[in-house]
Amino acid sequence: MDFTLHVWRQAGPDQPGHMELYQARDISPDMSFLEMLDLVNEDLEKQGIEPIAFDHDCREGICGMCSLVINGVAHGQQPATTTCQLHMRHFRDKDSIYIEPWRAAAFPVVKDLVVDRSAFDRVIEAGGFISVNTGSAQDGNCLPVPKDAADTAMDAAACIGCGACVAACPNGSSMLFVAAKVAHLAHLPQGQPEKRRRVLAMVEQMDREGFGHCTNHYECEAVCPKEISRQFIAEMNREYLKAGLQAH
Amino acid sequence: MEVAHATHAEVAAQRQPGRVARTLRSSIGSKTLMAVTGLGLLAFVIVHMLDNLQIFLGQERYNGFAAFLRSTGPLLWILRIGLLALFVLHVGAAVKVWRANKEARLEPYVFRASVRTGYAARTMIVSGMIVFAFVVYHLLHLTFGLTHPELFALRDPAGHHDVYSMVVLSFREWPVTVSYIVAQVLLCMHISHGASSAFQTLGITHPRWLWLKQGFGPGVATFIAAGNIAIPLACWIGIVQPGTGA
Amino acid sequence: MQLDARIPAGPIEAKWDRHKAELKLVNPANKRKYTILMVGTGLAGGSAAASLAELGYNVEVFCFQDSARRAHSIAAQGGINAAKNYQNDGDSVRRLFHDTVKGGDFRAREANVYRLAQVSASIIDQCVAQGVPFAREYGGLLSNRSFGGAQVSRTFYARGQTGQQLLLGCYQALARQVAAGRARVHPRTEMLDLVVVDGRARGIVTRDLVSGAIRSWAGDAVVLATGGYSNVFFLSTNAKGCNVTAIWRAYKRGAGLANPCFTQIHPTSIPQAGDYQSKLTLMSESLRNDGRVWVPARPGDTRKPADIPEGERDYFLERMYPAYGNLCPRDIASRAAKRVCDEDRGVGPGGRGVYLDFRDAIQRLGRAVIEERYGNLFQMYERITGEEPYATPMRIYPAPHYTMGGLWVDYNLMSTIPGLYVIGEANFSDHGANRLGASALMQGLADGYFILPYTIGDYLAGAGPSRIPADHAAFQGAQAEVAGRQRRLLAINGRRSVDSFHIELGKLMWNKCGMTRSAASLKECLERIPQLRAQFWEDLRVLGTGDTLNQSLEKAGRVADFLEFAELLALDALQREESCGGHFREEHQTPEGEARRDDQNHCHVSVWEHQGPDRPPQMHEEPLQFEHVPLATRSYK
Ligand SMILES: Cc1cc2nc3c(=O)[nH]c(=O)nc-3n(C[C@H](O)[C@H](O)[C@H](O)COP(=O)(O)OP(=O)(O)OC[C@H]3O[C@@H](n4cnc5c(N)ncnc54)[C@H](O)[C@@H]3O)c2cc1C
Ligand code: HEM
Numbered sequence A: 001m002d003f004t005l006h007v008w009r010q011a012g013p014d015q016p017g018h019m020e021l022y023q024a025r026d027i028s029p030d031m032s033f034l035e036m037l038d039l040v041n042e043d044l045e046k047q048g049i050e051p052i053a054f055d056h057d058c059r060e061g062i063c064g065m066c067s068l069v070i071n072g073v074a075h076g077q078q079p080a081t082t083t084c085q086l087h088m089r090h091f092r093d094k095d096s097i098y099i100e101p102w103r104a105a106a107f108p109v110v111k112d113l114v115v116d117r118s119a120f121d122r123v124i125e126a127g128g129f130i131s132v133n134t135g136s137a138q139d140g141n142c143l144p145v146p147k148d149a150a151d152t153a154m155d156a157a158a159c160i161g162c163g164a165c166v167a168a169c170p171n172g173s174s175m176l177f178v179a180a181k182v183a184h185l186a187h188l189p190q191g192q193p194e195k196r197r198r199v200l201a202m203v204e205q206m207d208r209e210g211f212g213h214c215t216n217h218y219e220c221e222a223v224c225p226k227e228i229s230r231q232f233i234a235e236m237n238r239e240y241l242k243a244g245l246q247a248h
Numbered sequence B: 001m002e003v004a005h006a007t008h009a010e011v012a013a014q015r016q017p018g019r020v021a022r023t024l025r026s027s028i029g030s031k032t033l034m035a036v037t038g039l040g041l042l043a044f045v046i047v048h049m050l051d052n053l054q055i056f057l058g059q060e061r062y063n064g065f066a067a068f069l070r071s072t073g074p075l076l077w078i079l080r081i082g083l084l085a086l087f088v089l090h091v092g093a094a095v096k097v098w099r100a101n102k103e104a105r106l107e108p109y110v111f112r113a114s115v116r117t118g119y120a121a122r123t124m125i126v127s128g129m130i131v132f133a134f135v136v137y138h139l140l141h142l143t144f145g146l147t148h149p150e151l152f153a154l155r156d157p158a159g160h161h162d163v164y165s166m167v168v169l170s171f172r173e174w175p176v177t178v179s180y181i182v183a184q185v186l187l188c189m190h191i192s193h194g195a196s197s198a199f200q201t202l203g204i205t206h207p208r209w210l211w212l213k214q215g216f217g218p219g220v221a222t223f224i225a226a227g228n229i230a231i232p233l234a235c236w237i238g239i240v241q242p243g244t245g246a
Numbered sequence C: 001m002q003l004d005a006r007i008p009a010g011p012i013e014a015k016w017d018r019h020k021a022e023l024k025l026v027n028p029a030n031k032r033k034y035t036i037l038m039v040g041t042g043l044a045g046g047s048a049a050a051s052l053a054e055l056g057y058n059v060e061v062f063c064f065q066d067s068a069r070r071a072h073s074i075a076a077q078g079g080i081n082a083a084k085n086y087q088n089d090g091d092s093v094r095r096l097f098h099d100t101v102k103g104g105d106f107r108a109r110e111a112n113v114y115r116l117a118q119v120s121a122s123i124i125d126q127c128v129a130q131g132v133p134f135a136r137e138y139g140g141l142l143s144n145r146s147f148g149g150a151q152v153s154r155t156f157y158a159r160g161q162t163g164q165q166l167l168l169g170c171y172q173a174l175a176r177q178v179a180a181g182r183a184r185v186h187p188r189t190e191m192l193d194l195v196v197v198d199g200r201a202r203g204i205v206t207r208d209l210v211s212g213a214i215r216s217w218a219g220d221a222v223v224l225a226t227g228g229y230s231n232v233f234f235l236s237t238n239a240k241g242c243n244v245t246a247i248w249r250a251y252k253r254g255a256g257l258a259n260p261c262f263t264q265i266h267p268t269s270i271p272q273a274g275d276y277q278s279k280l281t282l283m284s285e286s287l288r289n290d291g292r293v294w295v296p297a298r299p300g301d302t303r304k305p306a307d308i309p310e311g312e313r314d315y316f317l318e319r320m321y322p323a324y325g326n327l328c329p330r331d332i333a334s335r336a337a338k339r340v341c342d343e344d345r346g347v348g349p350g351g352r353g354v355y356l357d358f359r360d361a362i363q364r365l366g367r368a369v370i371e372e373r374y375g376n377l378f379q380m381y382e383r384i385t386g387e388e389p390y391a392t393p394m395r396i397y398p399a400p401h402y403t404m405g406g407l408w409v410d411y412n413l414m415s416t417i418p419g420l421y422v423i424g425e426a427n428f429s430d431h432g433a434n435r436l437g438a439s440a441l442m443q444g445l446a447d448g449y450f451i452l453p454y455t456i457g458d459y460l461a462g463a464g465p466s467r468i469p470a471d472h473a474a475f476q477g478a479q480a481e482v483a484g485r486q487r488r489l490l491a492i493n494g495r496r497s498v499d500s501f502h503i504e505l506g507k508l509m510w511n512k513c514g515m516t517r518s519a520a521s522l523k524e525c526l527e528r529i530p531q532l533r534a535q536f537w538e539d540l541r542v543l544g545t546g547d548t549l550n551q552s553l554e555k556a557g558r559v560a561d562f563l564e565f566a567e568l569l570a571l572d573a574l575q576r577e578e579s580c581g582g583h584f585r586e587e588h589q590t591p592e593g594e595a596r597r598d599d600q601n602h603c604h605v606s607v608w609e610h611q612g613p614d615r616p617p618q619m620h621e622e623p624l625q626f627e628h629v630p631l632a633t634r635s636y637k
């Protein structure tokens, strides 16, 4: 298969970027999208052009490092699939493919298709944890957790923190990510003592980072490679209001 | 006390004065404000529509109801001020959210695509603004009578201000009718996203109430649009005729 | 080189407790005066960094990914072992200890393994308290499964994402310490050298992968938690970034490197589809619980699987290992698959694959049950291959997966360089010549949560706070060396890409030093690696500059290290004249083709010491004694 690629190139954070046109030739339908880019990069290097920078690591859909907007859709059109797991058999021969970085003010471009997602780390630092020191835990089975609560917590915890939700949101909002983290801990009995302060701190950090406000487009849910549900956003709205409007 | 043991989370969430104000100013708070005021406005729009559908019941009934409203005096003013407040808060929050969202996504995608969101959801600020412009026009037209002073001066056989004939006769002018219909289509779009969205914002997750977040918006929006469009349309094509005395 | 394992005296059950009681403590008020440099944020590094910061130490944490949460540990699917005996099926510390020593083919230290089994139970408690959403039964209690051929159900899991959930647990704990100001995380920062002053590890040199800035960090102790080196084979189940650089640079600064030839090949990975392939994807081992492995009985049979009648299929694991069948250990299953493929009975492109068939399980249990158990794995398989495993059998093939070898450490997890600690997959300690399924997560967290925090205090208390600043001459020298190397890589300006060298090295290692090895193949390796290395330094092409994000430059540095390290790996494999665990020497097998260990001559850890650039490394031996699990031939027949 052959493709025409339009790729965002940007030398550095403060430099202007632009789309470049490249050809991808002799691509096997069994290649992953990133393997296709590897090949293109190999070609570019031969021509003396600096290869396209893009983030990736595990290449099996779990580390959340890969991050490309492909034809306008974060991680591409295949549902529940990260870019690294997207295969070229889903494209048509001779297709034009637009490849852009995650776009959000809170995710500044580092270079080409690589962005800085450290805002997510700061949201977690603000309160996305259970305060328990090593060694102070009781026996694991002393705290029964109803199976459905554990399952719901796991549904939320499946988030890989890739940031596709932010990239897809017309408002650059990170509500799905933050909500998933909040819900993961809020559904477990271990998470109860800090439930209130956690949601307040995380939402406020999210705002400080310059993420947008959710206006319920649900694009995030549609592109999420782990199919995190929008219900968690509703839950976080409720928990935040409950916690924030409680008078003391 | 060892200070180092307090984490940011603890510090950030400690009881502080202004907690409630801070909550309302946050992203979720602004959205909540919008949702609550939006639902308030929605309630008004529904009631307002039901009031006006009385136009199909004839001049006497319609004008009588208008007279009744005016007779409530201060109550009407309280309602009007309340409504204005809802409007101001709603628009204020909307503009704040809209601006924050512009800033959160400075650079647009070269290739734009969306997977799930619809036209109505993407154009809320536009439909809202047009509805806002329409409301101003609507007030000038029928409440203050500035656009058609001659119709505003009409009196019915009982000597009341003849609202009925004023409405029917103004809709005989196609530009007026068309502008009302267009505004209603936009209001319909606005509500079809807004009314469902509001329940997501307010945190509804119980399976029993999920319909509020799904079909409710489009449903209630269609209902309102149908009712509100029926009035000018009926006047324009002559199903509803001007009253006596006009 | 002194190899004092410092194993405490006393009965094995009491060693750790007694040792803990004897370790020196650092005064709580003084802890913040000590800076610990933690390289790596996987399960080992993340858990250690959080625990040390909780204790009050000042911790600087480094990783090359853009967030600590993305360390390769995140990819672990199957689960984590612990001797909880919640299932009442006869598990115990002793049994886990026994299984791990035996599974490691008697090449691990008994005392370490015993301690690992002892602390395993606390790991689960800790993780539950942190909110790790382990699978549960309806009664609300923790669920277990049997994994990797264990006879008891001791594996805890969180859907197919155990690694991610455990990692999020320690990442969150670390985030809490960052918020408290006791730990700082430096993502996108790669450690490129270790600084040793007066025989003690005193700091590291890093490169900021975004700005290219090279800088020094001084500390009181350095901990390497940098994972494994499976990517020496280029294609492996590891993440693309996994590398040997950190431990290799430490080796070149004097740390002993143990058993590099102990590499594990995992039997159930999706086979390679083409030359362009960039990595291999693991299919969880749990699939072998219900899937049956087979190949056509006749060589060269190219019929579709559905067209091959039952009588012409060879369920070779069930045939060769009737007692364990499809559940035999990884090394054994892998070699069996290789053998049938070598007999030209392999399936799929290139004939490098065997079937993993769920037909019988679907018939027996129904599709719904299989879907519930393995739905996400089947989906993953389909996504990659475009084939539907409900309808047609999966194809699998062994792939490099884990490395048991690593920097040598004593009982305290300290390397041969005082002040340099090594934890997780990066050290050699607990798995001997073969790791059992669900034991790497256990070891990483045991090291990080429950061992290092005690043992490092002993060293720090003895050494006192370091007064060596980051502008000491040793730092300046190391920094200049690192910068010089970056410049050299950029200056070669030859014709070949980094990947082309990495791929060539990988193929060589896989074919000549992979699942099976022989003196001849290893000698070939030893001849060709230096040639390839020379070519690399002549013909490499890295575009761009060193002062921005430059992914080719990052890779070049790692491949340069692999090109040196590979030689040591082959040398170690050549020297180890026996077959054990993941190390299979063709010369040393039984008539039936099983591994033949040589306890007479090789019951030891091989520890390599760097002798400078132009001299061959020197090998030392740490003898191993087996007092509690008697040396025996592993048999899974
Ligand atoms: C696909 C797969 C599935 C697995 N499933 C299981 C399982 O089910 N059960 C089980 O027990 N084990 C499993 N394993 C093995 C297990 O996941 C690993 O052995 C273990 O997670 C290693 O953890 P670690 O903390 O030692 O290293 P890693 O998690 O690899 O972390 C290494 C860290 O070091 C950093 N680093 C490396 N080099 C440098 C450098 N030079 N400078 C700065 N930072 C550096 C990295 O950024 C990273 O943060 C699996 C492995 C794979 C590949
Ligand atoms: C009678 C008139 C109106 C009604 C019934 C109404 C109703 C609503 C409702 C129910 C919402 C949903 C709130 C939420 O998502 O939480 C909403 C959102 C919104 N409204 Fe209105 N509204 C009206 C007028 C206006 C006007 C005049 C503006 C002018 C700016 C406006 C702008 C917005 C915006 C920008 C949103 C947010 C859109 C989004 O969620 O994407 N609305 N409205």
Ligand code: FES
Residues within 6 Å of the ligand: A055, A056, A057, A058, A059, A060, A061, A062, A063, A064, A065, A066, A082, A083, A084, A085
């Ligand atoms: S590279 Fe890890 S999720 Fe794509």
